[in-house]
Each structure stands twice: as C-alpha cells, then as structure tokens.
Amino acid sequence: MRSGSERVGHLLAHGNPAIWERRACGQSTKGIRLYDWTSVPVRLTDQQPAPGHAHTVLIRRSATDPAEIEFFLSHAPLGTPVTELIKLAGRRWKIEENKAQSKDLLGLTQYQVRKWTPWHRHVTTVTLALAFLAVTQAALPDHPRHPRRPAKRPPATATTTMSRTPEPVPLPSLAEIRRVLAPLFIPAANAIEHVLAWSAFRRPHQARARLSHYRRRGDPLPQDLRM
Structure with missing residues (x-):
C-alpha cells in the first residue's frame, strides 16, 4: 500500500514522536488499554473507495514495546475522526474476548x-x-465498595481511620x-x-x-x- 509515493512503512522509522499519539482503545480487566496511534490515507491499487469514502491505514504501536506494531485498514466516510477509527479498532479485542469466553466458560x-x-x-x-x-x-x-476489615490494633487514629475507608x-x-x-x-x-x-x-x-x-x-x- 502506498500514500502518494511514500510507503506506509516509512512512518515506522523507529517512531517519530511527532506522528504518534497515545490514546485508549477500550477497557480490559486490568484497566484502560493505551497504545500509540498514527494514521495515513492510502490508495489501493486494486480497489477504489466508495463515493464519499476513503481508505486509511491506522497504525497501532505498543506503549511498552515499540517493536509490537499492528495495522488496521479502514474504509470510512470522508472526515471520520481518527478517534472514531481507534474506537472501532478496539472493538476487535472485545469480539475476540467474547469468542474466548464462549469457548472457555460456556x-x-x-x-x-x-x-x-x-x-x-x-x-x-x-x-x-x-x-x-x-x-x-x-x-x-x-x-x-468493599469495606476493609477493621483493624484489631492499634486504637483508631487518623492513619487507621483512613485505612478503613471503603475502596472501589x-x-x-x-x-x-x-x-x-x-x-x-x-x-x-x-x-x-x-x-x-x-x-x-x-x-x-x-x-x-x-x-x-x-x-x-x-x-x-x-x-x-x-x-
């Protein structure tokens, strides 16, 4: 795939900080899933976009391992914000999770x-x-809220009172x-x-x-x- 005369792979020259933006693409059991994202419009040699649409390559990079990179090819209406593409890309993880749960649990x-x-x-x-x-x-x-068990010792103080505060x-x-x-x-x-x-x-x-x-x-x- 190319964008003009520039290969998409050139965007991955070991991470140009100017083109990467860190965003969340969904929630997991361990918290928000954060990745570095960038996008580039592309032209496919064998497929033209529908009227009013465009092809875009969404590139996702791991926040902890820059070598872990994935590509998502989108066909979306012109003017679709990148944040919406990121949200849709994150749904793939949820679909895969649902399939795994259906197999393992049910x-x-x-x-x-x-x-x-x-x-x-x-x-x-x-x-x-x-x-x-x-x-x-x-x-x-x-x-x-999950209330902690009251401490048996020492007598209540400001510190122990804070430790007994219910936590989410x-x-x-x-x-x-x-x-x-x-x-x-x-x-x-x-x-x-x-x-x-x-x-x-x-x-x-x-x-x-x-x-x-x-x-x-x-x-x-x-x-x-x-x-």
Missing part, C-alpha cells in the same frame, strides 16, 4: 454433532448464555458471575448420579462422532467401532 466448541440443526441449537444456547452473563454484569453497580473494587468478571450462579441453577451438578448420567450420555455420542469421522474420511474402522 463450551461453544464442545459439541459432538455434524448436522446444521443441532449445531445451530448449541451455538444459539451458548450465545444466549453469554448474553445473560453480560446483561447481569451490566446491571451491577458501577463502583461497588472492579466488577466481577463473567467467569466469576458464572461460578456464583451455576450452583444456584444446577444444585445437583456435583451429585454422583448426575456425573454418572452425564458420562453415560456422552460416551455413545462420542462413539457416533468417531464413527462418522472415519466413514467421512473413508478410513478403516478401529476394532472398538466394528459391529
């Missing part, structure tokens, strides 16, 4: 089906469960909300009968999935799958 990829209808049911259920956790988190107070704590994560709610919705999840019933249900499905896998590939069936 088993998005833990299905053993090969047809559209059961797959769609599983994915829809997981998506609704993730939305439920997100809505539950959004409904919590913005700045909950972060909102519980989706994983924590799931951990708290799961025993309330599924009180018998750890009962031996439930565990055994789950195992008895799962193993035949595993066998059918393996059988379908071997048949699709045309491989000879292993001994334990032969009737």
Whole structure:
C-alpha cells in the first residue's frame, strides 16, 4: 500500500514522536488499554473507495514495546475522526474476548454433532448464555465498595481511620458471575448420579462422532467401532 509515493512503512522509522499519539482503545480487566496511534490515507491499487469514502491505514504501536506494531485498514466516510477509527479498532479485542469466553466458560466448541440443526441449537444456547452473563454484569453497580476489615490494633487514629475507608473494587468478571450462579441453577451438578448420567450420555455420542469421522474420511474402522 502506498500514500502518494511514500510507503506506509516509512512512518515506522523507529517512531517519530511527532506522528504518534497515545490514546485508549477500550477497557480490559486490568484497566484502560493505551497504545500509540498514527494514521495515513492510502490508495489501493486494486480497489477504489466508495463515493464519499476513503481508505486509511491506522497504525497501532505498543506503549511498552515499540517493536509490537499492528495495522488496521479502514474504509470510512470522508472526515471520520481518527478517534472514531481507534474506537472501532478496539472493538476487535472485545469480539475476540467474547469468542474466548464462549469457548472457555460456556463450551461453544464442545459439541459432538455434524448436522446444521443441532449445531445451530448449541451455538444459539451458548450465545444466549453469554448474553445473560453480560446483561447481569451490566446491571451491577458501577463502583461497588468493599469495606476493609477493621483493624484489631492499634486504637483508631487518623492513619487507621483512613485505612478503613471503603475502596472501589472492579466488577466481577463473567467467569466469576458464572461460578456464583451455576450452583444456584444446577444444585445437583456435583451429585454422583448426575456425573454418572452425564458420562453415560456422552460416551455413545462420542462413539457416533468417531464413527462418522472415519466413514467421512473413508478410513478403516478401529476394532472398538466394528459391529
């Protein structure tokens, strides 16, 4: 990609402080995500922008490691502020986080089906469960207070009084909300009968999935799958 006769890579000549601006692109569990940003309009040789639009390369550099650089190609209406492009680029991290949470917390990829209808049911259920956790988190107070335990010693002074002042704590994560709610919705999840019933249900499905896998590939069936 080029901007006039200047390559985009020339902007990265080990960081010209004049063209970099430090901005936040979103919130993470550890706080605001700050990066150094710059942008440059570009012309694509094989693609023209739509009327009233333009292509822009948004360049992001790590605030702690200048060698860590990423590029974002945007196609936005003319006059779109760079701050808006940064906000949109930051949403990619949130989308990836949601996918990871769906897999790790709710088993998005833990299905053993090969047809559209059961797959769609599983994915829809997981998506609704993730939305439920997100809505539950959004409904919590913005700045909950966590009172510290009163000190047993020494007698109250100005210093100890300040140490007992309630301090803000972060909102519980989706994983924590799931951990708290799961025993309330599924009180018998750890009962031996439930565990055994789950195992008895799962193993035949595993066998059918393996059988379908071997048949699709045309491989000879292993001994334990032969009737």
